[in-house]
Every structure is written in structure tokens, then in C-alpha cells.
Amino acid sequence: MDRVEVSTVVYLPAEDVYEFLLAFRRYADYSEYLESVRQFGDGGAGTEYxxxxxxxxxxxxxRSAVTEVDPPRRIEWRILTDLDASGRWLIDPIEDADGSTQRAGEPIRGEDGSAPKTxxxxxxxxAPGSASDGIVDLPRFVSLGWVIEKIKPKIREEAERIVRRVVADLEGETRDVALRIETS
Known part of the structure; x- marks a missing residue:
């Protein structure tokens, strides 16, 4: 299995971040290649897209589905058709030096260390090799293997773009977002 992981800090309480991420239909606004999202369910476990x-x-x-939720810490998902793929959003509150965390609904207080951090x-x-041969109608002389090799770097770029855009929407403004990126 190939893996991409992108992490950053958001200046909001974990509960607010979780609720925002659960609204999956917004993701088409964050992705260059995701044109639309149709939702079948309430957004919780069992919801399909x-x-x-x-x-x-x-x-x-x-077709994908939310397979498990653990509010406000985790949202798990899986692709249901043509490709072995799954993933998750992990939401972890960062405690201040005094051990406190921000409560949902409290005002944001800036990036000086006094803000809630998550x-x-x-x-x-x-698994790139799990893609079904008939997954897409390929142009003549184009192999699925070629397409997979071209798409691999796009997956990392999309993950970075999505996380940056989510942060901007959550915080209400664009800022230079420090990302930690791991791939394997």
C-alpha cells in the first residue's frame, strides 16, 4: 500500500474542526480534480458519497463511505469501487503548557500561543495495482500503468492542497501553513 499523510496545526478547538471535516460535500471546493460530491446519508458512519x-x-x-467516526477525534473512510483505498482525518487537541485546551464555541485568540490549537x-x-482495468475509458495506446504513475504525485499534491484550503476555511483567512508530509 502507498500512503500519504499531511498534518498541520489549526487554531480552533478540536470539536469545531471535527464538525467542519464531517461536512464532506465541501471537498469539491478544495480539490483541483474533484468536480462534484453527492452525499447519501447524514455524514456519519454508513454515509456514502x-x-x-x-x-x-x-x-x-x-463511491466511498464513512466507515467509522469517533467524535471529535477521527473520521474513517474507504473507497467502495474499483480501487483498494482508505483513509482518515485525525483531529488531536494540543494542550497549552498549563494542560488546558480550548472549548468549542470559545473565541479564537490569535497565534501567540494563547489560541486553541488542534x-x-x-x-x-x-494500492495502485488494485485499480480495475475497466476503471476508466483510456485513450488508445495509453496503459492503466502509465496513468497510475502519472497520478501518484497528483495524490500528494491534492492532499497538500486540501489541507491548506481546509485550514483557510476553518480559520477564515489564508495564512502560510506549515505542513508535515510523509509518504511511503
Missing amino acids: ALRFEWWKLHYTA EVTFVAEY
Whole structure:
């Protein structure tokens, strides 16, 4: 399995971050290649999504599902069709030196150490070789292997873009976001 993990700090309480991330339909606004999201369910465990991707000459709709939630700490998901892939959002409050954390609904107090802080981590794991041959209608002389090799770096770029845009929406403004990125 290949894996990409992107983490950063958000200046909001974990509960607020969790509720925001659970609203998955917004993700089409954050991705360059995700054109639309249709939701079937309330957003919790068991909710399914139809994710319409477009890249180059390719168009594909993936079906995914939220498989488990642990409010306000974790949202697990899995792709249901054509590809072995899964992932999660991890939401971890960062305690201040005095051991306190910010409560949901309290005002944000700036980046001087007095603000609520939450570490947000996006993880995606996928097996590129598990993609079904008929997954997309490929142009003549283009192999699925070629497409997979071209898409691999796009997955990392998309993960970074999504996390940066989520932070901007959560905090209400764009800032230079320090990301920790791990791939394997």
C-alpha cells in the first residue's frame, strides 16, 4: 500500500474542526480534480458519497463511505469501487503548557500561543495495482500503468492542497501553513 499523510496545526478547538471535516460535500471546493460530491446519508458512519473526478482526458466517479467516526477525534473512510483505498482525518487537541485546551464555541485568540490549537492529519492509503482495468475509458495506446504513475504525485499534491484550503476555511483567512508530509 502507498500512503500519504499531511498534518498541520489549526487554531480552533478540536470539536469545531471535527464538525467542519464531517461536512464532506465541501471537498469539491478544495480539490483541483474533484468536480462534484453527492452525499447519501447524514455524514456519519454508513454515509456514502459519489465522487466525480476529472483529470487530463479521464473522468471517473468513485463511491466511498464513512466507515467509522469517533467524535471529535477521527473520521474513517474507504473507497467502495474499483480501487483498494482508505483513509482518515485525525483531529488531536494540543494542550497549552498549563494542560488546558480550548472549548468549542470559545473565541479564537490569535497565534501567540494563547489560541486553541488542534493538530489535523489527513491520511490516505491506496494500492495502485488494485485499480480495475475497466476503471476508466483510456485513450488508445495509453496503459492503466502509465496513468497510475502519472497520478501518484497528483495524490500528494491534492492532499497538500486540501489541507491548506481546509485550514483557510476553518480559520477564515489564508495564512502560510506549515505542513508535515510523509509518504511511503
